[in-house]
Amino acid sequence: MKTMLLAVSGMSPAIITETLYGINKRGDAWPKSIKIITTSIGAEKIWQGLVEHQQLEHLCVELDKPLIQITREDILVVPNAAGEPVVDARSEEDHEALANFIMSTVRDLTQDDHTSIHASLAGGRKTMTFYLGYAMTLFGRHFDRLSHVLVSEGFEGHPDFYFPTRSSREITNRDGEKLDTKNAVVTLADIPFIRQRQLVPEMLTEFGERVNFRKLVDQINLGEDVKHLKLQVNAKAQTVRISSPAYPSIDVEVGFSGIWSWTLYLLILEESLLQPEQGRGGFTRPSKPDDILPIMMATKLAALKDIQLRSETANEMLNELLQYDQLVDAHPNLERTFKPIIEKGGVTGSQFDSYLQQLQKSLQHALPKNLANALLPTQIYGEDGALLNNTGKSKHKGAGYGIALPEPLQQIDIV
Structure with a gap:
């Protein structure tokens, strides 16, 4: 069975490489593909960091792992209430559109019984991570995983840090302190979640049917x-x-x-x-x-x-x-x-x-x-x-x- 890494991300593409590093460190299945849910600004940051600056390739070489190909189509920009690429979800309507998009995306990706989903909550706005976690609860299967990545102090969020390196490489923090990326510690924390796919209407587990998050949750609540x-x-x-x-x-x-x-x-x-x-x-x-x-x-x-x-x-x-x-x-x-x-x-x-x-x-x-x-x-x-x-x-x-x-x-x- 193939594995896909699915992540939400804001302005930090490093959460992708950090998560992949944690996956390898723990001995989990190495993903064959990546899908990233983000904003339009986040999409450019991710493309620059992972592709133009070749950090994804550097990680694969460093870990002696197969290169994971990524294209623009693998970076999924959430739409706002008007259906346009969102820059930064601010309104209630934008957040509803964000929820519906994440729910529909997870539903569609879990249609393939030959691909397991490793979903990462390490990046993005709090609402994005909540919706991704909830989507995995509603659509995740028994072989899908949910995780968060923990990075040692000083390295988390640093614009020049992507993963711990085997050889010494110095970076400087905001206080002017020198840090060696060789000493960074990245840990993948598994997040247990209740799988409630059996609660979801059968029509919503079918590919292409748009998921309205609010209506679905209201219907489940009405059932109780x-x-x-x-x-x-x-x-x-x-x-x-x-x-x-x-x-x-x-x-x-x-x-x-x-x-x-x-x-x-x-x-x-x-x-x-x-x-x-x-x-x-x-x-x-x-x-x-x-x-x-x-x-x-x-x-x-x-x-x-x-x-x-x-x-x-x-x-x-x-x-x-x-x-x-x-x-x-x-x-x-x-x-x-x-x-x-x-x-x-x-x-x-x-x-x-x-x-x-x-x-x-x-x-x-x-x-x-x-x-x-x-x-x-x-x-x-x-x-x-x-x-x-x-x-x-x-x-x-x-x-x-x-x-x-x-x-x-x-x-x-x-x-």
């Missing part, structure tokens, strides 16, 4: 604070719009492709709006083929498509639906979905599970995992329709499914 969540369910469009008065940046529309699993979702959403005395809790995982559930789902599907069903039994209803060419053409998997129901004489437990998995796939494609799970049907009702004391991953035989929101009547709107 679901009392502020609002759902607008468009039954015929097969979409759920998520918003929140507490998180104004959030306005996400989730589309659901499977019409059959969507009908089950609608029924369970409607069930979540009922009171205990209204008979809620009727949607349970079948222990044997259930011929009532497909009747309810087929009736809901017919209503969505403005179809008048004449049949009464489950199998008759499903076969009747398959006679509508327009419906089958729009949903080509419908016949394959209906076949096992017809053969088994109803919906089985495994089929019920597969419908929930389809819903989960649609939700996790567009939303952070914790927020998606909050919207997924789960067992929340006892046989009497009262809320269970223990909901979530624990299985309750015969328990009814619903959406576990604190105030569903205020939080769910079906149109």
